[in-house]
Amino acid sequence: MPPGYHGCYLRIDVSDGSADHVPLPAGVLRRFLGGAGLGAWLLSRESGACPDPLAAGAPLIFVFSPLVGSPLTTSAKFAVVSRSPLTDRINDSLASSGFALAGKRCGCDAIVVVGRAARLSVLVIDDGRVRLDPGGHLRGATCGAAEKTLRTRLGPDYKIASIGPAGERLVRYATISHDGRHAGRGGSGTVLGSKNLKAVAVRGTRYSTWAHPRELTERSRQLSKRSFGPATAKYRELGTAANLLTFNRFGALPTRNFQTGTFDAAAQVSAEEIRATRTRTRASCAACTIGCEHIYSIEDGEGTRLEYESLFALGPLCGVGDPDAVLRASKLCDELGIDTISVGGTIAFAMECVERGWLDEPWLTFGRGESVLRAIELAGRREGIGHLLAEGSRRAAGAIGHDSIRFAPQVKGLEIPGYEPRALQTMALGFAVGTRGADHNRSGAYEVDFSAAVDRRRVTVDAVRHAIDTEDRAALMDSLILCKFLRGVFDDFYGEAAEMLNLVTGWDTSAAELRRAAKGIVHAKREFNRRVGWTPAEDTLPERFLQGALPNDPAAALSRERLRAVVDEYHRQRGCEEPSPAADNASA
Amino acid sequence: MAVAMQVELLGIPRQRAGVAELEIEAATLGQLLDALAARYPSLADLFRAGRADRLGPFVAANLNGDRFVTDPRTRLAATDRILILSADAGG
Numbered sequence: 001m002p003p004g005y006h007g008c009y010l011r012i013d014v015s016d017g018s019a020d021h022v023p024l025p026a027g028v029l030r031r032f033l034g035g036a037g038l039g040a041w042l043l044s045r046e047s048g049a050c051p052d053p054l055a056a057g058a059p060l061i062f063v064f065s066p067l068v069g070s071p072l073t074t075s076a077k078f079a080v081v082s083r084s085p086l087t088d089r090i091n092d093s094l095a096s097s098g099f100a101l102a103g104k105r106c107g108c109d110a111i112v113v114v115g116r117a118a119r120l121s122v123l124v125i126d127d128g129r130v131r132l133d134p135g136g137h138l139r140g141a142t143c144g145a146a147e148k149t150l151r152t153r154l155g156p157d158y159k160i161a162s163i164g165p166a167g168e169r170l171v172r173y174a175t176i177s178h179d180g181r182h183a184g185r186g187g188s189g190t191v192l193g194s195k196n197l198k199a200v201a202v203r204g205t206r207y208s209t210w211a212h213p214r215e216l217t218e219r220s221r222q223l224s225k226r227s228f229g230p231a232t233a234k235y236r237e238l239g240t241a242a243n244l245l246t247f248n249r250f251g252a253l254p255t256r257n258f259q260t261g262t263f264d265a266a267a268q269v270s271a272e273e274i275r276a277t278r279t280r281t282r283a284s285c286a287a288c289t290i291g292c293e294h295i296y297s298i299e300d301g302e303g304t305r306l307e308y309e310s311l312f313a314l315g316p317l318c319g320v321g322d323p324d325a326v327l328r329a330s331k332l333c334d335e336l337g338i339d340t341i342s343v344g345g346t347i348a349f350a351m352e353c354v355e356r357g358w359l360d361e362p363w364l365t366f367g368r369g370e371s372v373l374r375a376i377e378l379a380g381r382r383e384g385i386g387h388l389l390a391e392g393s394r395r396a397a398g399a400i401g402h403d404s405i406r407f408a409p410q411v412k413g414l415e416i417p418g419y420e421p422r423a424l425q426t427m428a429l430g431f432a433v434g435t436r437g438a439d440h441n442r443s444g445a446y447e448v449d450f451s452a453a454v455d456r457r458r459v460t461v462d463a464v465r466h467a468i469d470t471e472d473r474a475a476l477m478d479s480l481i482l483c484k485f486l487r488g489v490f491d492d493f494y495g496e497a498a499e500m501l502n503l504v505t506g507w508d509t510s511a512a513e514l515r516r517a518a519k520g521i522v523h524a525k526r527e528f529n530r531r532v533g534w535t536p537a538e539d540t541l542p543e544r545f546l547q548g549a550l551p552n553d554p555a556a557a558l559s560r561e562r563l564r565a566v567v568d569e570y571h572r573q574r575g576c577e578e579p580s581p582a583a584d585n586a587s588a
Numbered sequence: 589m590a591v592a593m594q595v596e597l598l599g600i601p602r603q604r605a606g607v608a609e610l611e612i613e614a615a616t617l618g619q620l621l622d623a624l625a626a627r628y629p630s631l632a633d634l635f636r637a638g639r640a641d642r643l644g645p646f647v648a649a650n651l652n653g654d655r656f657v658t659d660p661r662t663r664l665a666a667t668d669r670i671l672i673l674s675a676d677a678g679g
Contacts, residue, residue, distance in 0.1 A: 086670055089613075230633050230646040233600050240679040249671065250653060272603065308679035330632045418679060440679060450677045452656040488645060488676055555654075 003209040004027055004066030004504040010108040012130055014123060014195055015056060019130040024109060030507065030517075034065025035475020036092040037521035038110060040082030043090060044528050045114055053083040053187075054170065054194040055118040062161075062200070064104040066504050067088055071220035073227050076100045076287035083532065084186040085194075086172045086342065086392050087120025087413040087437045090528045091186030094441075094478060095161075096285035102159040104206030104338030117196035120168070121193035122150060124158075127204045133200040142175035142335035143520035146199055150480030157203040164337025167193035167382040171390040173342035173415075174299060177334070180305065181285065182470040184339045186414060186436055204407045211506030219503055223489070224289045231488030235265035235292035236282075240308035243418070244316075250456075251553040253424035254416070255316040256366050256408050257348035261420040261550045273400045274323050279303070290485055298329055304331035309440075312345025312418030318351060318372050319408075329376055342392055345415030347375045349393040349408050350385070358402045361385050393565060406543035410586030421545045422556040424449040425459035429467050429566045433539045434550065435525040441484070444470035459562060461569040468573060472518035479521055526574065536576065539567050591666040595624070599674030601647060604630040606664045612670075617649055618660025620670060648675040 003009030007029075008021045024038075025235075032038040039061050046059040060082045067075040078100040084091035103111065107128045120135040138146045146162040154160075160178065167189035176190030181367035193198070210216050234242055244266060247253040252260035267273055271294070279297035283305075284290065284546035295303040304327055314320065314329040334341045351366045353359040364371050364385070378386030388396050393408040393415055409416045414437025421428035430443030442448065448466040449456035473493060477484055480497060490496050492509035501509055526534070541563060549557035590613040593667075599607050605628040605637045610626075614620035621643070625632040643649055643658045650656050650671040664670065 034619075231676075233634070233646070234676055236604055237600055242599045242603070242674065243677060243679045244674050246677065249596070249598060250650075264644075444678065446677050450656065450673075450675065452658045455655075484678060 002026060002066075002505040002507060003030065003211040004070075005290070006107050006109050006206065006208060007423055008108055009110035009112055010106065010125070010128065010130070011112045011114070012123065013115040013506050014113060014117045014121070014132060014197060016418065017130065017132050021108065021128070023556055029109070030509070031516050031520055032524070034055045034068070034515060035077070035079040035094070035479040035481035036061050036081065036475065037064040037517070037524070038065075039079050039092055040090065040521060040524040040528060042110055042112060043081050043083070044524065044531070046114070047560070048084065051085050053085040053088065053191060056195070057114060058083060060113045060188070060191045060195065062103060062111040064100055064109055065479065066501065067480050067482065068100050068104045070210060070504055071217055071287070072482070072500060073220065073287065073289045074486050075481065076285060077481040077483065079478065079481065080176055080183040080188040082188060082191045084098070084414070084436065085170070086187045088532065089412055089436060089534060090525050091188065092478065093176075093183035093188050094314045094481065095176065095178050095181045095183040096288070096483070097179045097181065097287050098159040099202060101286060102157070103510065104208065105206050106202055107204060111200075113195060113197070113200075115195065119138060120196050120198055123197050124154070125200070125202045127206065138198045139168065141198075143337045144180065144335065144584060147177070147179070150199055150201055150275070154201055156315050157230040159203065160199050160201045160351050162199035163189040163192050164335060164380070166338040166390075168198070169381060169382040169390070170194060171380060172395070173339040173340055175337045175339055177337055180334065182334070182337070182339075182478045184281065185341065185441075189337050207530075210504050212503045216503040226489040227289045227486060229489065232290045235290050235485045238271045238275070239306070241274070241294070241306055241311050244311055245270045245272065247420075250423060251550060251556060252358040252416055252420040253316055253524055254312060254409075254420050257352045257407065258416070258420065258544060259352070259397045260424050260552050261556065262552045263316035263321070266316065268321045269315045269323045274306065274327070277323075278571065281586045287320040288483065290483070292386050292485055298327045298331065299324060304334065306330055309418055310340035313341045314372055317344050317348045317418070318490045319366030320369045320372055321367070322369040325372065329369070329372050332373060332380070336376065336493065338376070338380050340416055343376055343379055343389070343414040345409045346379070346389050346393045346396060347372060349396065349404075350375070350389060351402050352407060353404055356402070358400050358408035360502060385516045393445065408542060410438060411541060412538055414438050419446050420550065420556070421541055422457070423553060423560050424456050424549050426454055426463040426467055426559055427457065428541060428545065428558055428563065429459060429463060429570060430471065432563065432567055433570050435522070435529055442471065442478070443472055444466060444476050457553070457557075459558070459566055461566055464566055464569045464573055471522055472515065476514055476518040479517075483505035526576070536571060539571070590619065591664070593664060593666055593668050593670060595620065595670045595672060597672050600629055601634065601674070602673045604628065614664055616660060616664060617643065617657055617662040617670070620664065621660065624672070644675055646675055648673050
């Protein structure tokens with residue numbers, strides 16, 4: 001078994017508490033590496049014919065990587081892979097810090113959880129030994145409270161990933177939280193909740209080795225030094241929330257359920273304004289030298305992290321220009337354990353339905369921070385209208401009717417992040433073809449739109465190769481695993497990635513081999529989706545984005561034919577044979 | 589010939605300079621960046637990393653909200669509004 005790996009995964013059936021160490025073939029590790037890649041392989045292997053992401057037999061997989069535990073900056077990360085209860089397609093969400101380090105020290109490269117505990121429980125993995133502890137006393141606890149309670153009871157060596165009330169109630173976009181960060185998208189926390197698990201606690205002493213420790217340490221030192229430079233300045237100095245004013249300037253800030261691309265009150269909720277009027281502290285994940293987290297004070301005391309995606313989704317998307325309401329809403333999502341993008345998108349969609357008279361909830365209107373807070377609380381606890389909101393915008397549209405699916409802000413059921421597709425059309429392609437739905441973490445195509453390589457408001461087939469490049473690179477980063485905020489420091493990402501991987505594993509992999517591996521990982525995800533029913537018709541955008549220009553920018557229009565052309569070209573270049581009906585089936 | 593034009597700063601360039609908008613005299617994009625770095629030295633490391641023939645990779649320049657430009661020799665007109673922003677739009 002190569003250094004950097006344990007060469008097995010721990011398979012746990014929580015129905016009866018049984019556990020096995022299952023060998024991982026060396027060839028599989030070299031092809032799929034770890035994280036999202038190895039997770040895709042394991043999901044295919046473990047899923048069988050299970051038709052329902054929330055069935056007892058459906059696997060939930062925590063995956064580490066060869067770089068976890070190394071001194072390479074940002075490498076303390078883990079992936080959570082399952083079939084999504086929101087999209088019914090593959091879902092891989094990532095989070096950071098001590099859980100990755102302690103989980104890998106349990107002596108495995110992944111933890112596969114199947115089955116369903118008889119009652120609410122905590123899965124405890126102590127150096128590879130597995131037990132189920134009662135979890136009833138944690139019912140209803142917030143993510144942070146559950147983690148704190150368990151750390152107190154089990155001891156500080158344990159690292160804990162937990163769900164909040166939303167995961168217990170099977171809100172379809174519930175997160176898994178660790179140390180305040182979330183494996184956020186697609187409902188990983190819902191799957192954990194469906195197994196009657198409130199939390200997973202891990203500790204271990206089994207360190208993996210490195211093939212070339214001295215050279216690895218020196219390489220890590222150099223990488224850390226570069227990570228202090230201008231490539232990561234945005235993340236250190238303002239955080240991701242810096243995007244808000246930039247996107248607003250370019251008419252690319254989704255506002256009022258994607259009805260427009262600019263927000264009148266953008267300055268009020270900008271990172272610059274929030275920073276100027278509130279106490280701010282910075283934090284980092286374990287083993288990270290970037291320090292991207294900006295934690296802002298709010299009126300009731302404890303501060304909260306704020307990222308661009310939460311800011312956009314709980315602010316402009318819902319028409320809210322009150323920064324305190326947005327900060328409180330973001331904190332509430334963290335506590336309940338729900339994805340800010342999906343809940344913001346679903347609430348904004350519901351607000352538009354109220355505006356059109358299709359939903360009788362007169363309090364739920366654009367621009368009211370208190371309404372957003374109330375709606376989050378109801379969704380997270382599945383109370384009242386929250387039952388509908390907890391289903392996500394695609395299912396909510398099905399229940400509301402009136403062909404409202406036309407403007408439900410989702411692709412494959414996953415709510416669209418904060419990049420207006422008509423103003424950023426390479427990103428529109430990335431959203432349409434994403435294996436887990438509309439996703440800015442699996443496709444970095446927005447980078448292409450903010451460059452001289454394309455006309456961002458008139459996508460052509462030339463953009464397809466760029467979109468594929470960003471998707472491949474993301475797949476590799478998510479499998480190694482390294483934080484994407486590091487990407488700007490690499491002059492030759494694939495070459496440097498090969499060098500780092502070789503220092504850990506002793507392999508002789510090359511940039512070319514890693515390029516092939518990246519494509520293979522994307523292919524594995526697409527193949528899983530095909531197996532569970534994906535058709536090319538799913539690779540499209542809601543009708544709203546294909547009917548006319550943005551009101552604030554006549555040049556920002558994406559025709560059905562243009563989307564079809566680039567999606568078809570994407571399928572051709574990815575090796576999918578079927579021509580895509582794409583935009584003809586916008587509501588599919 | 590250098591002409592005066594409006595420059596908008598966004599993201600880290602705005603944060604470091606402490607201004608959102610200003611007027612700069614320049615004939616080309618390269619001259620504009622040199623003038624900005626001279627006025628706001630904290631921007632210099634963002635601009636310095638680019639190759640002689642190409643801006644970047646840490647900042648991006650856009651003309652009038654429409655077209656991104658990378659060549660420092662790009663001619664600028666008095667009617668242009670130049671946007672200087674962090675190149676990384678990741679969130």
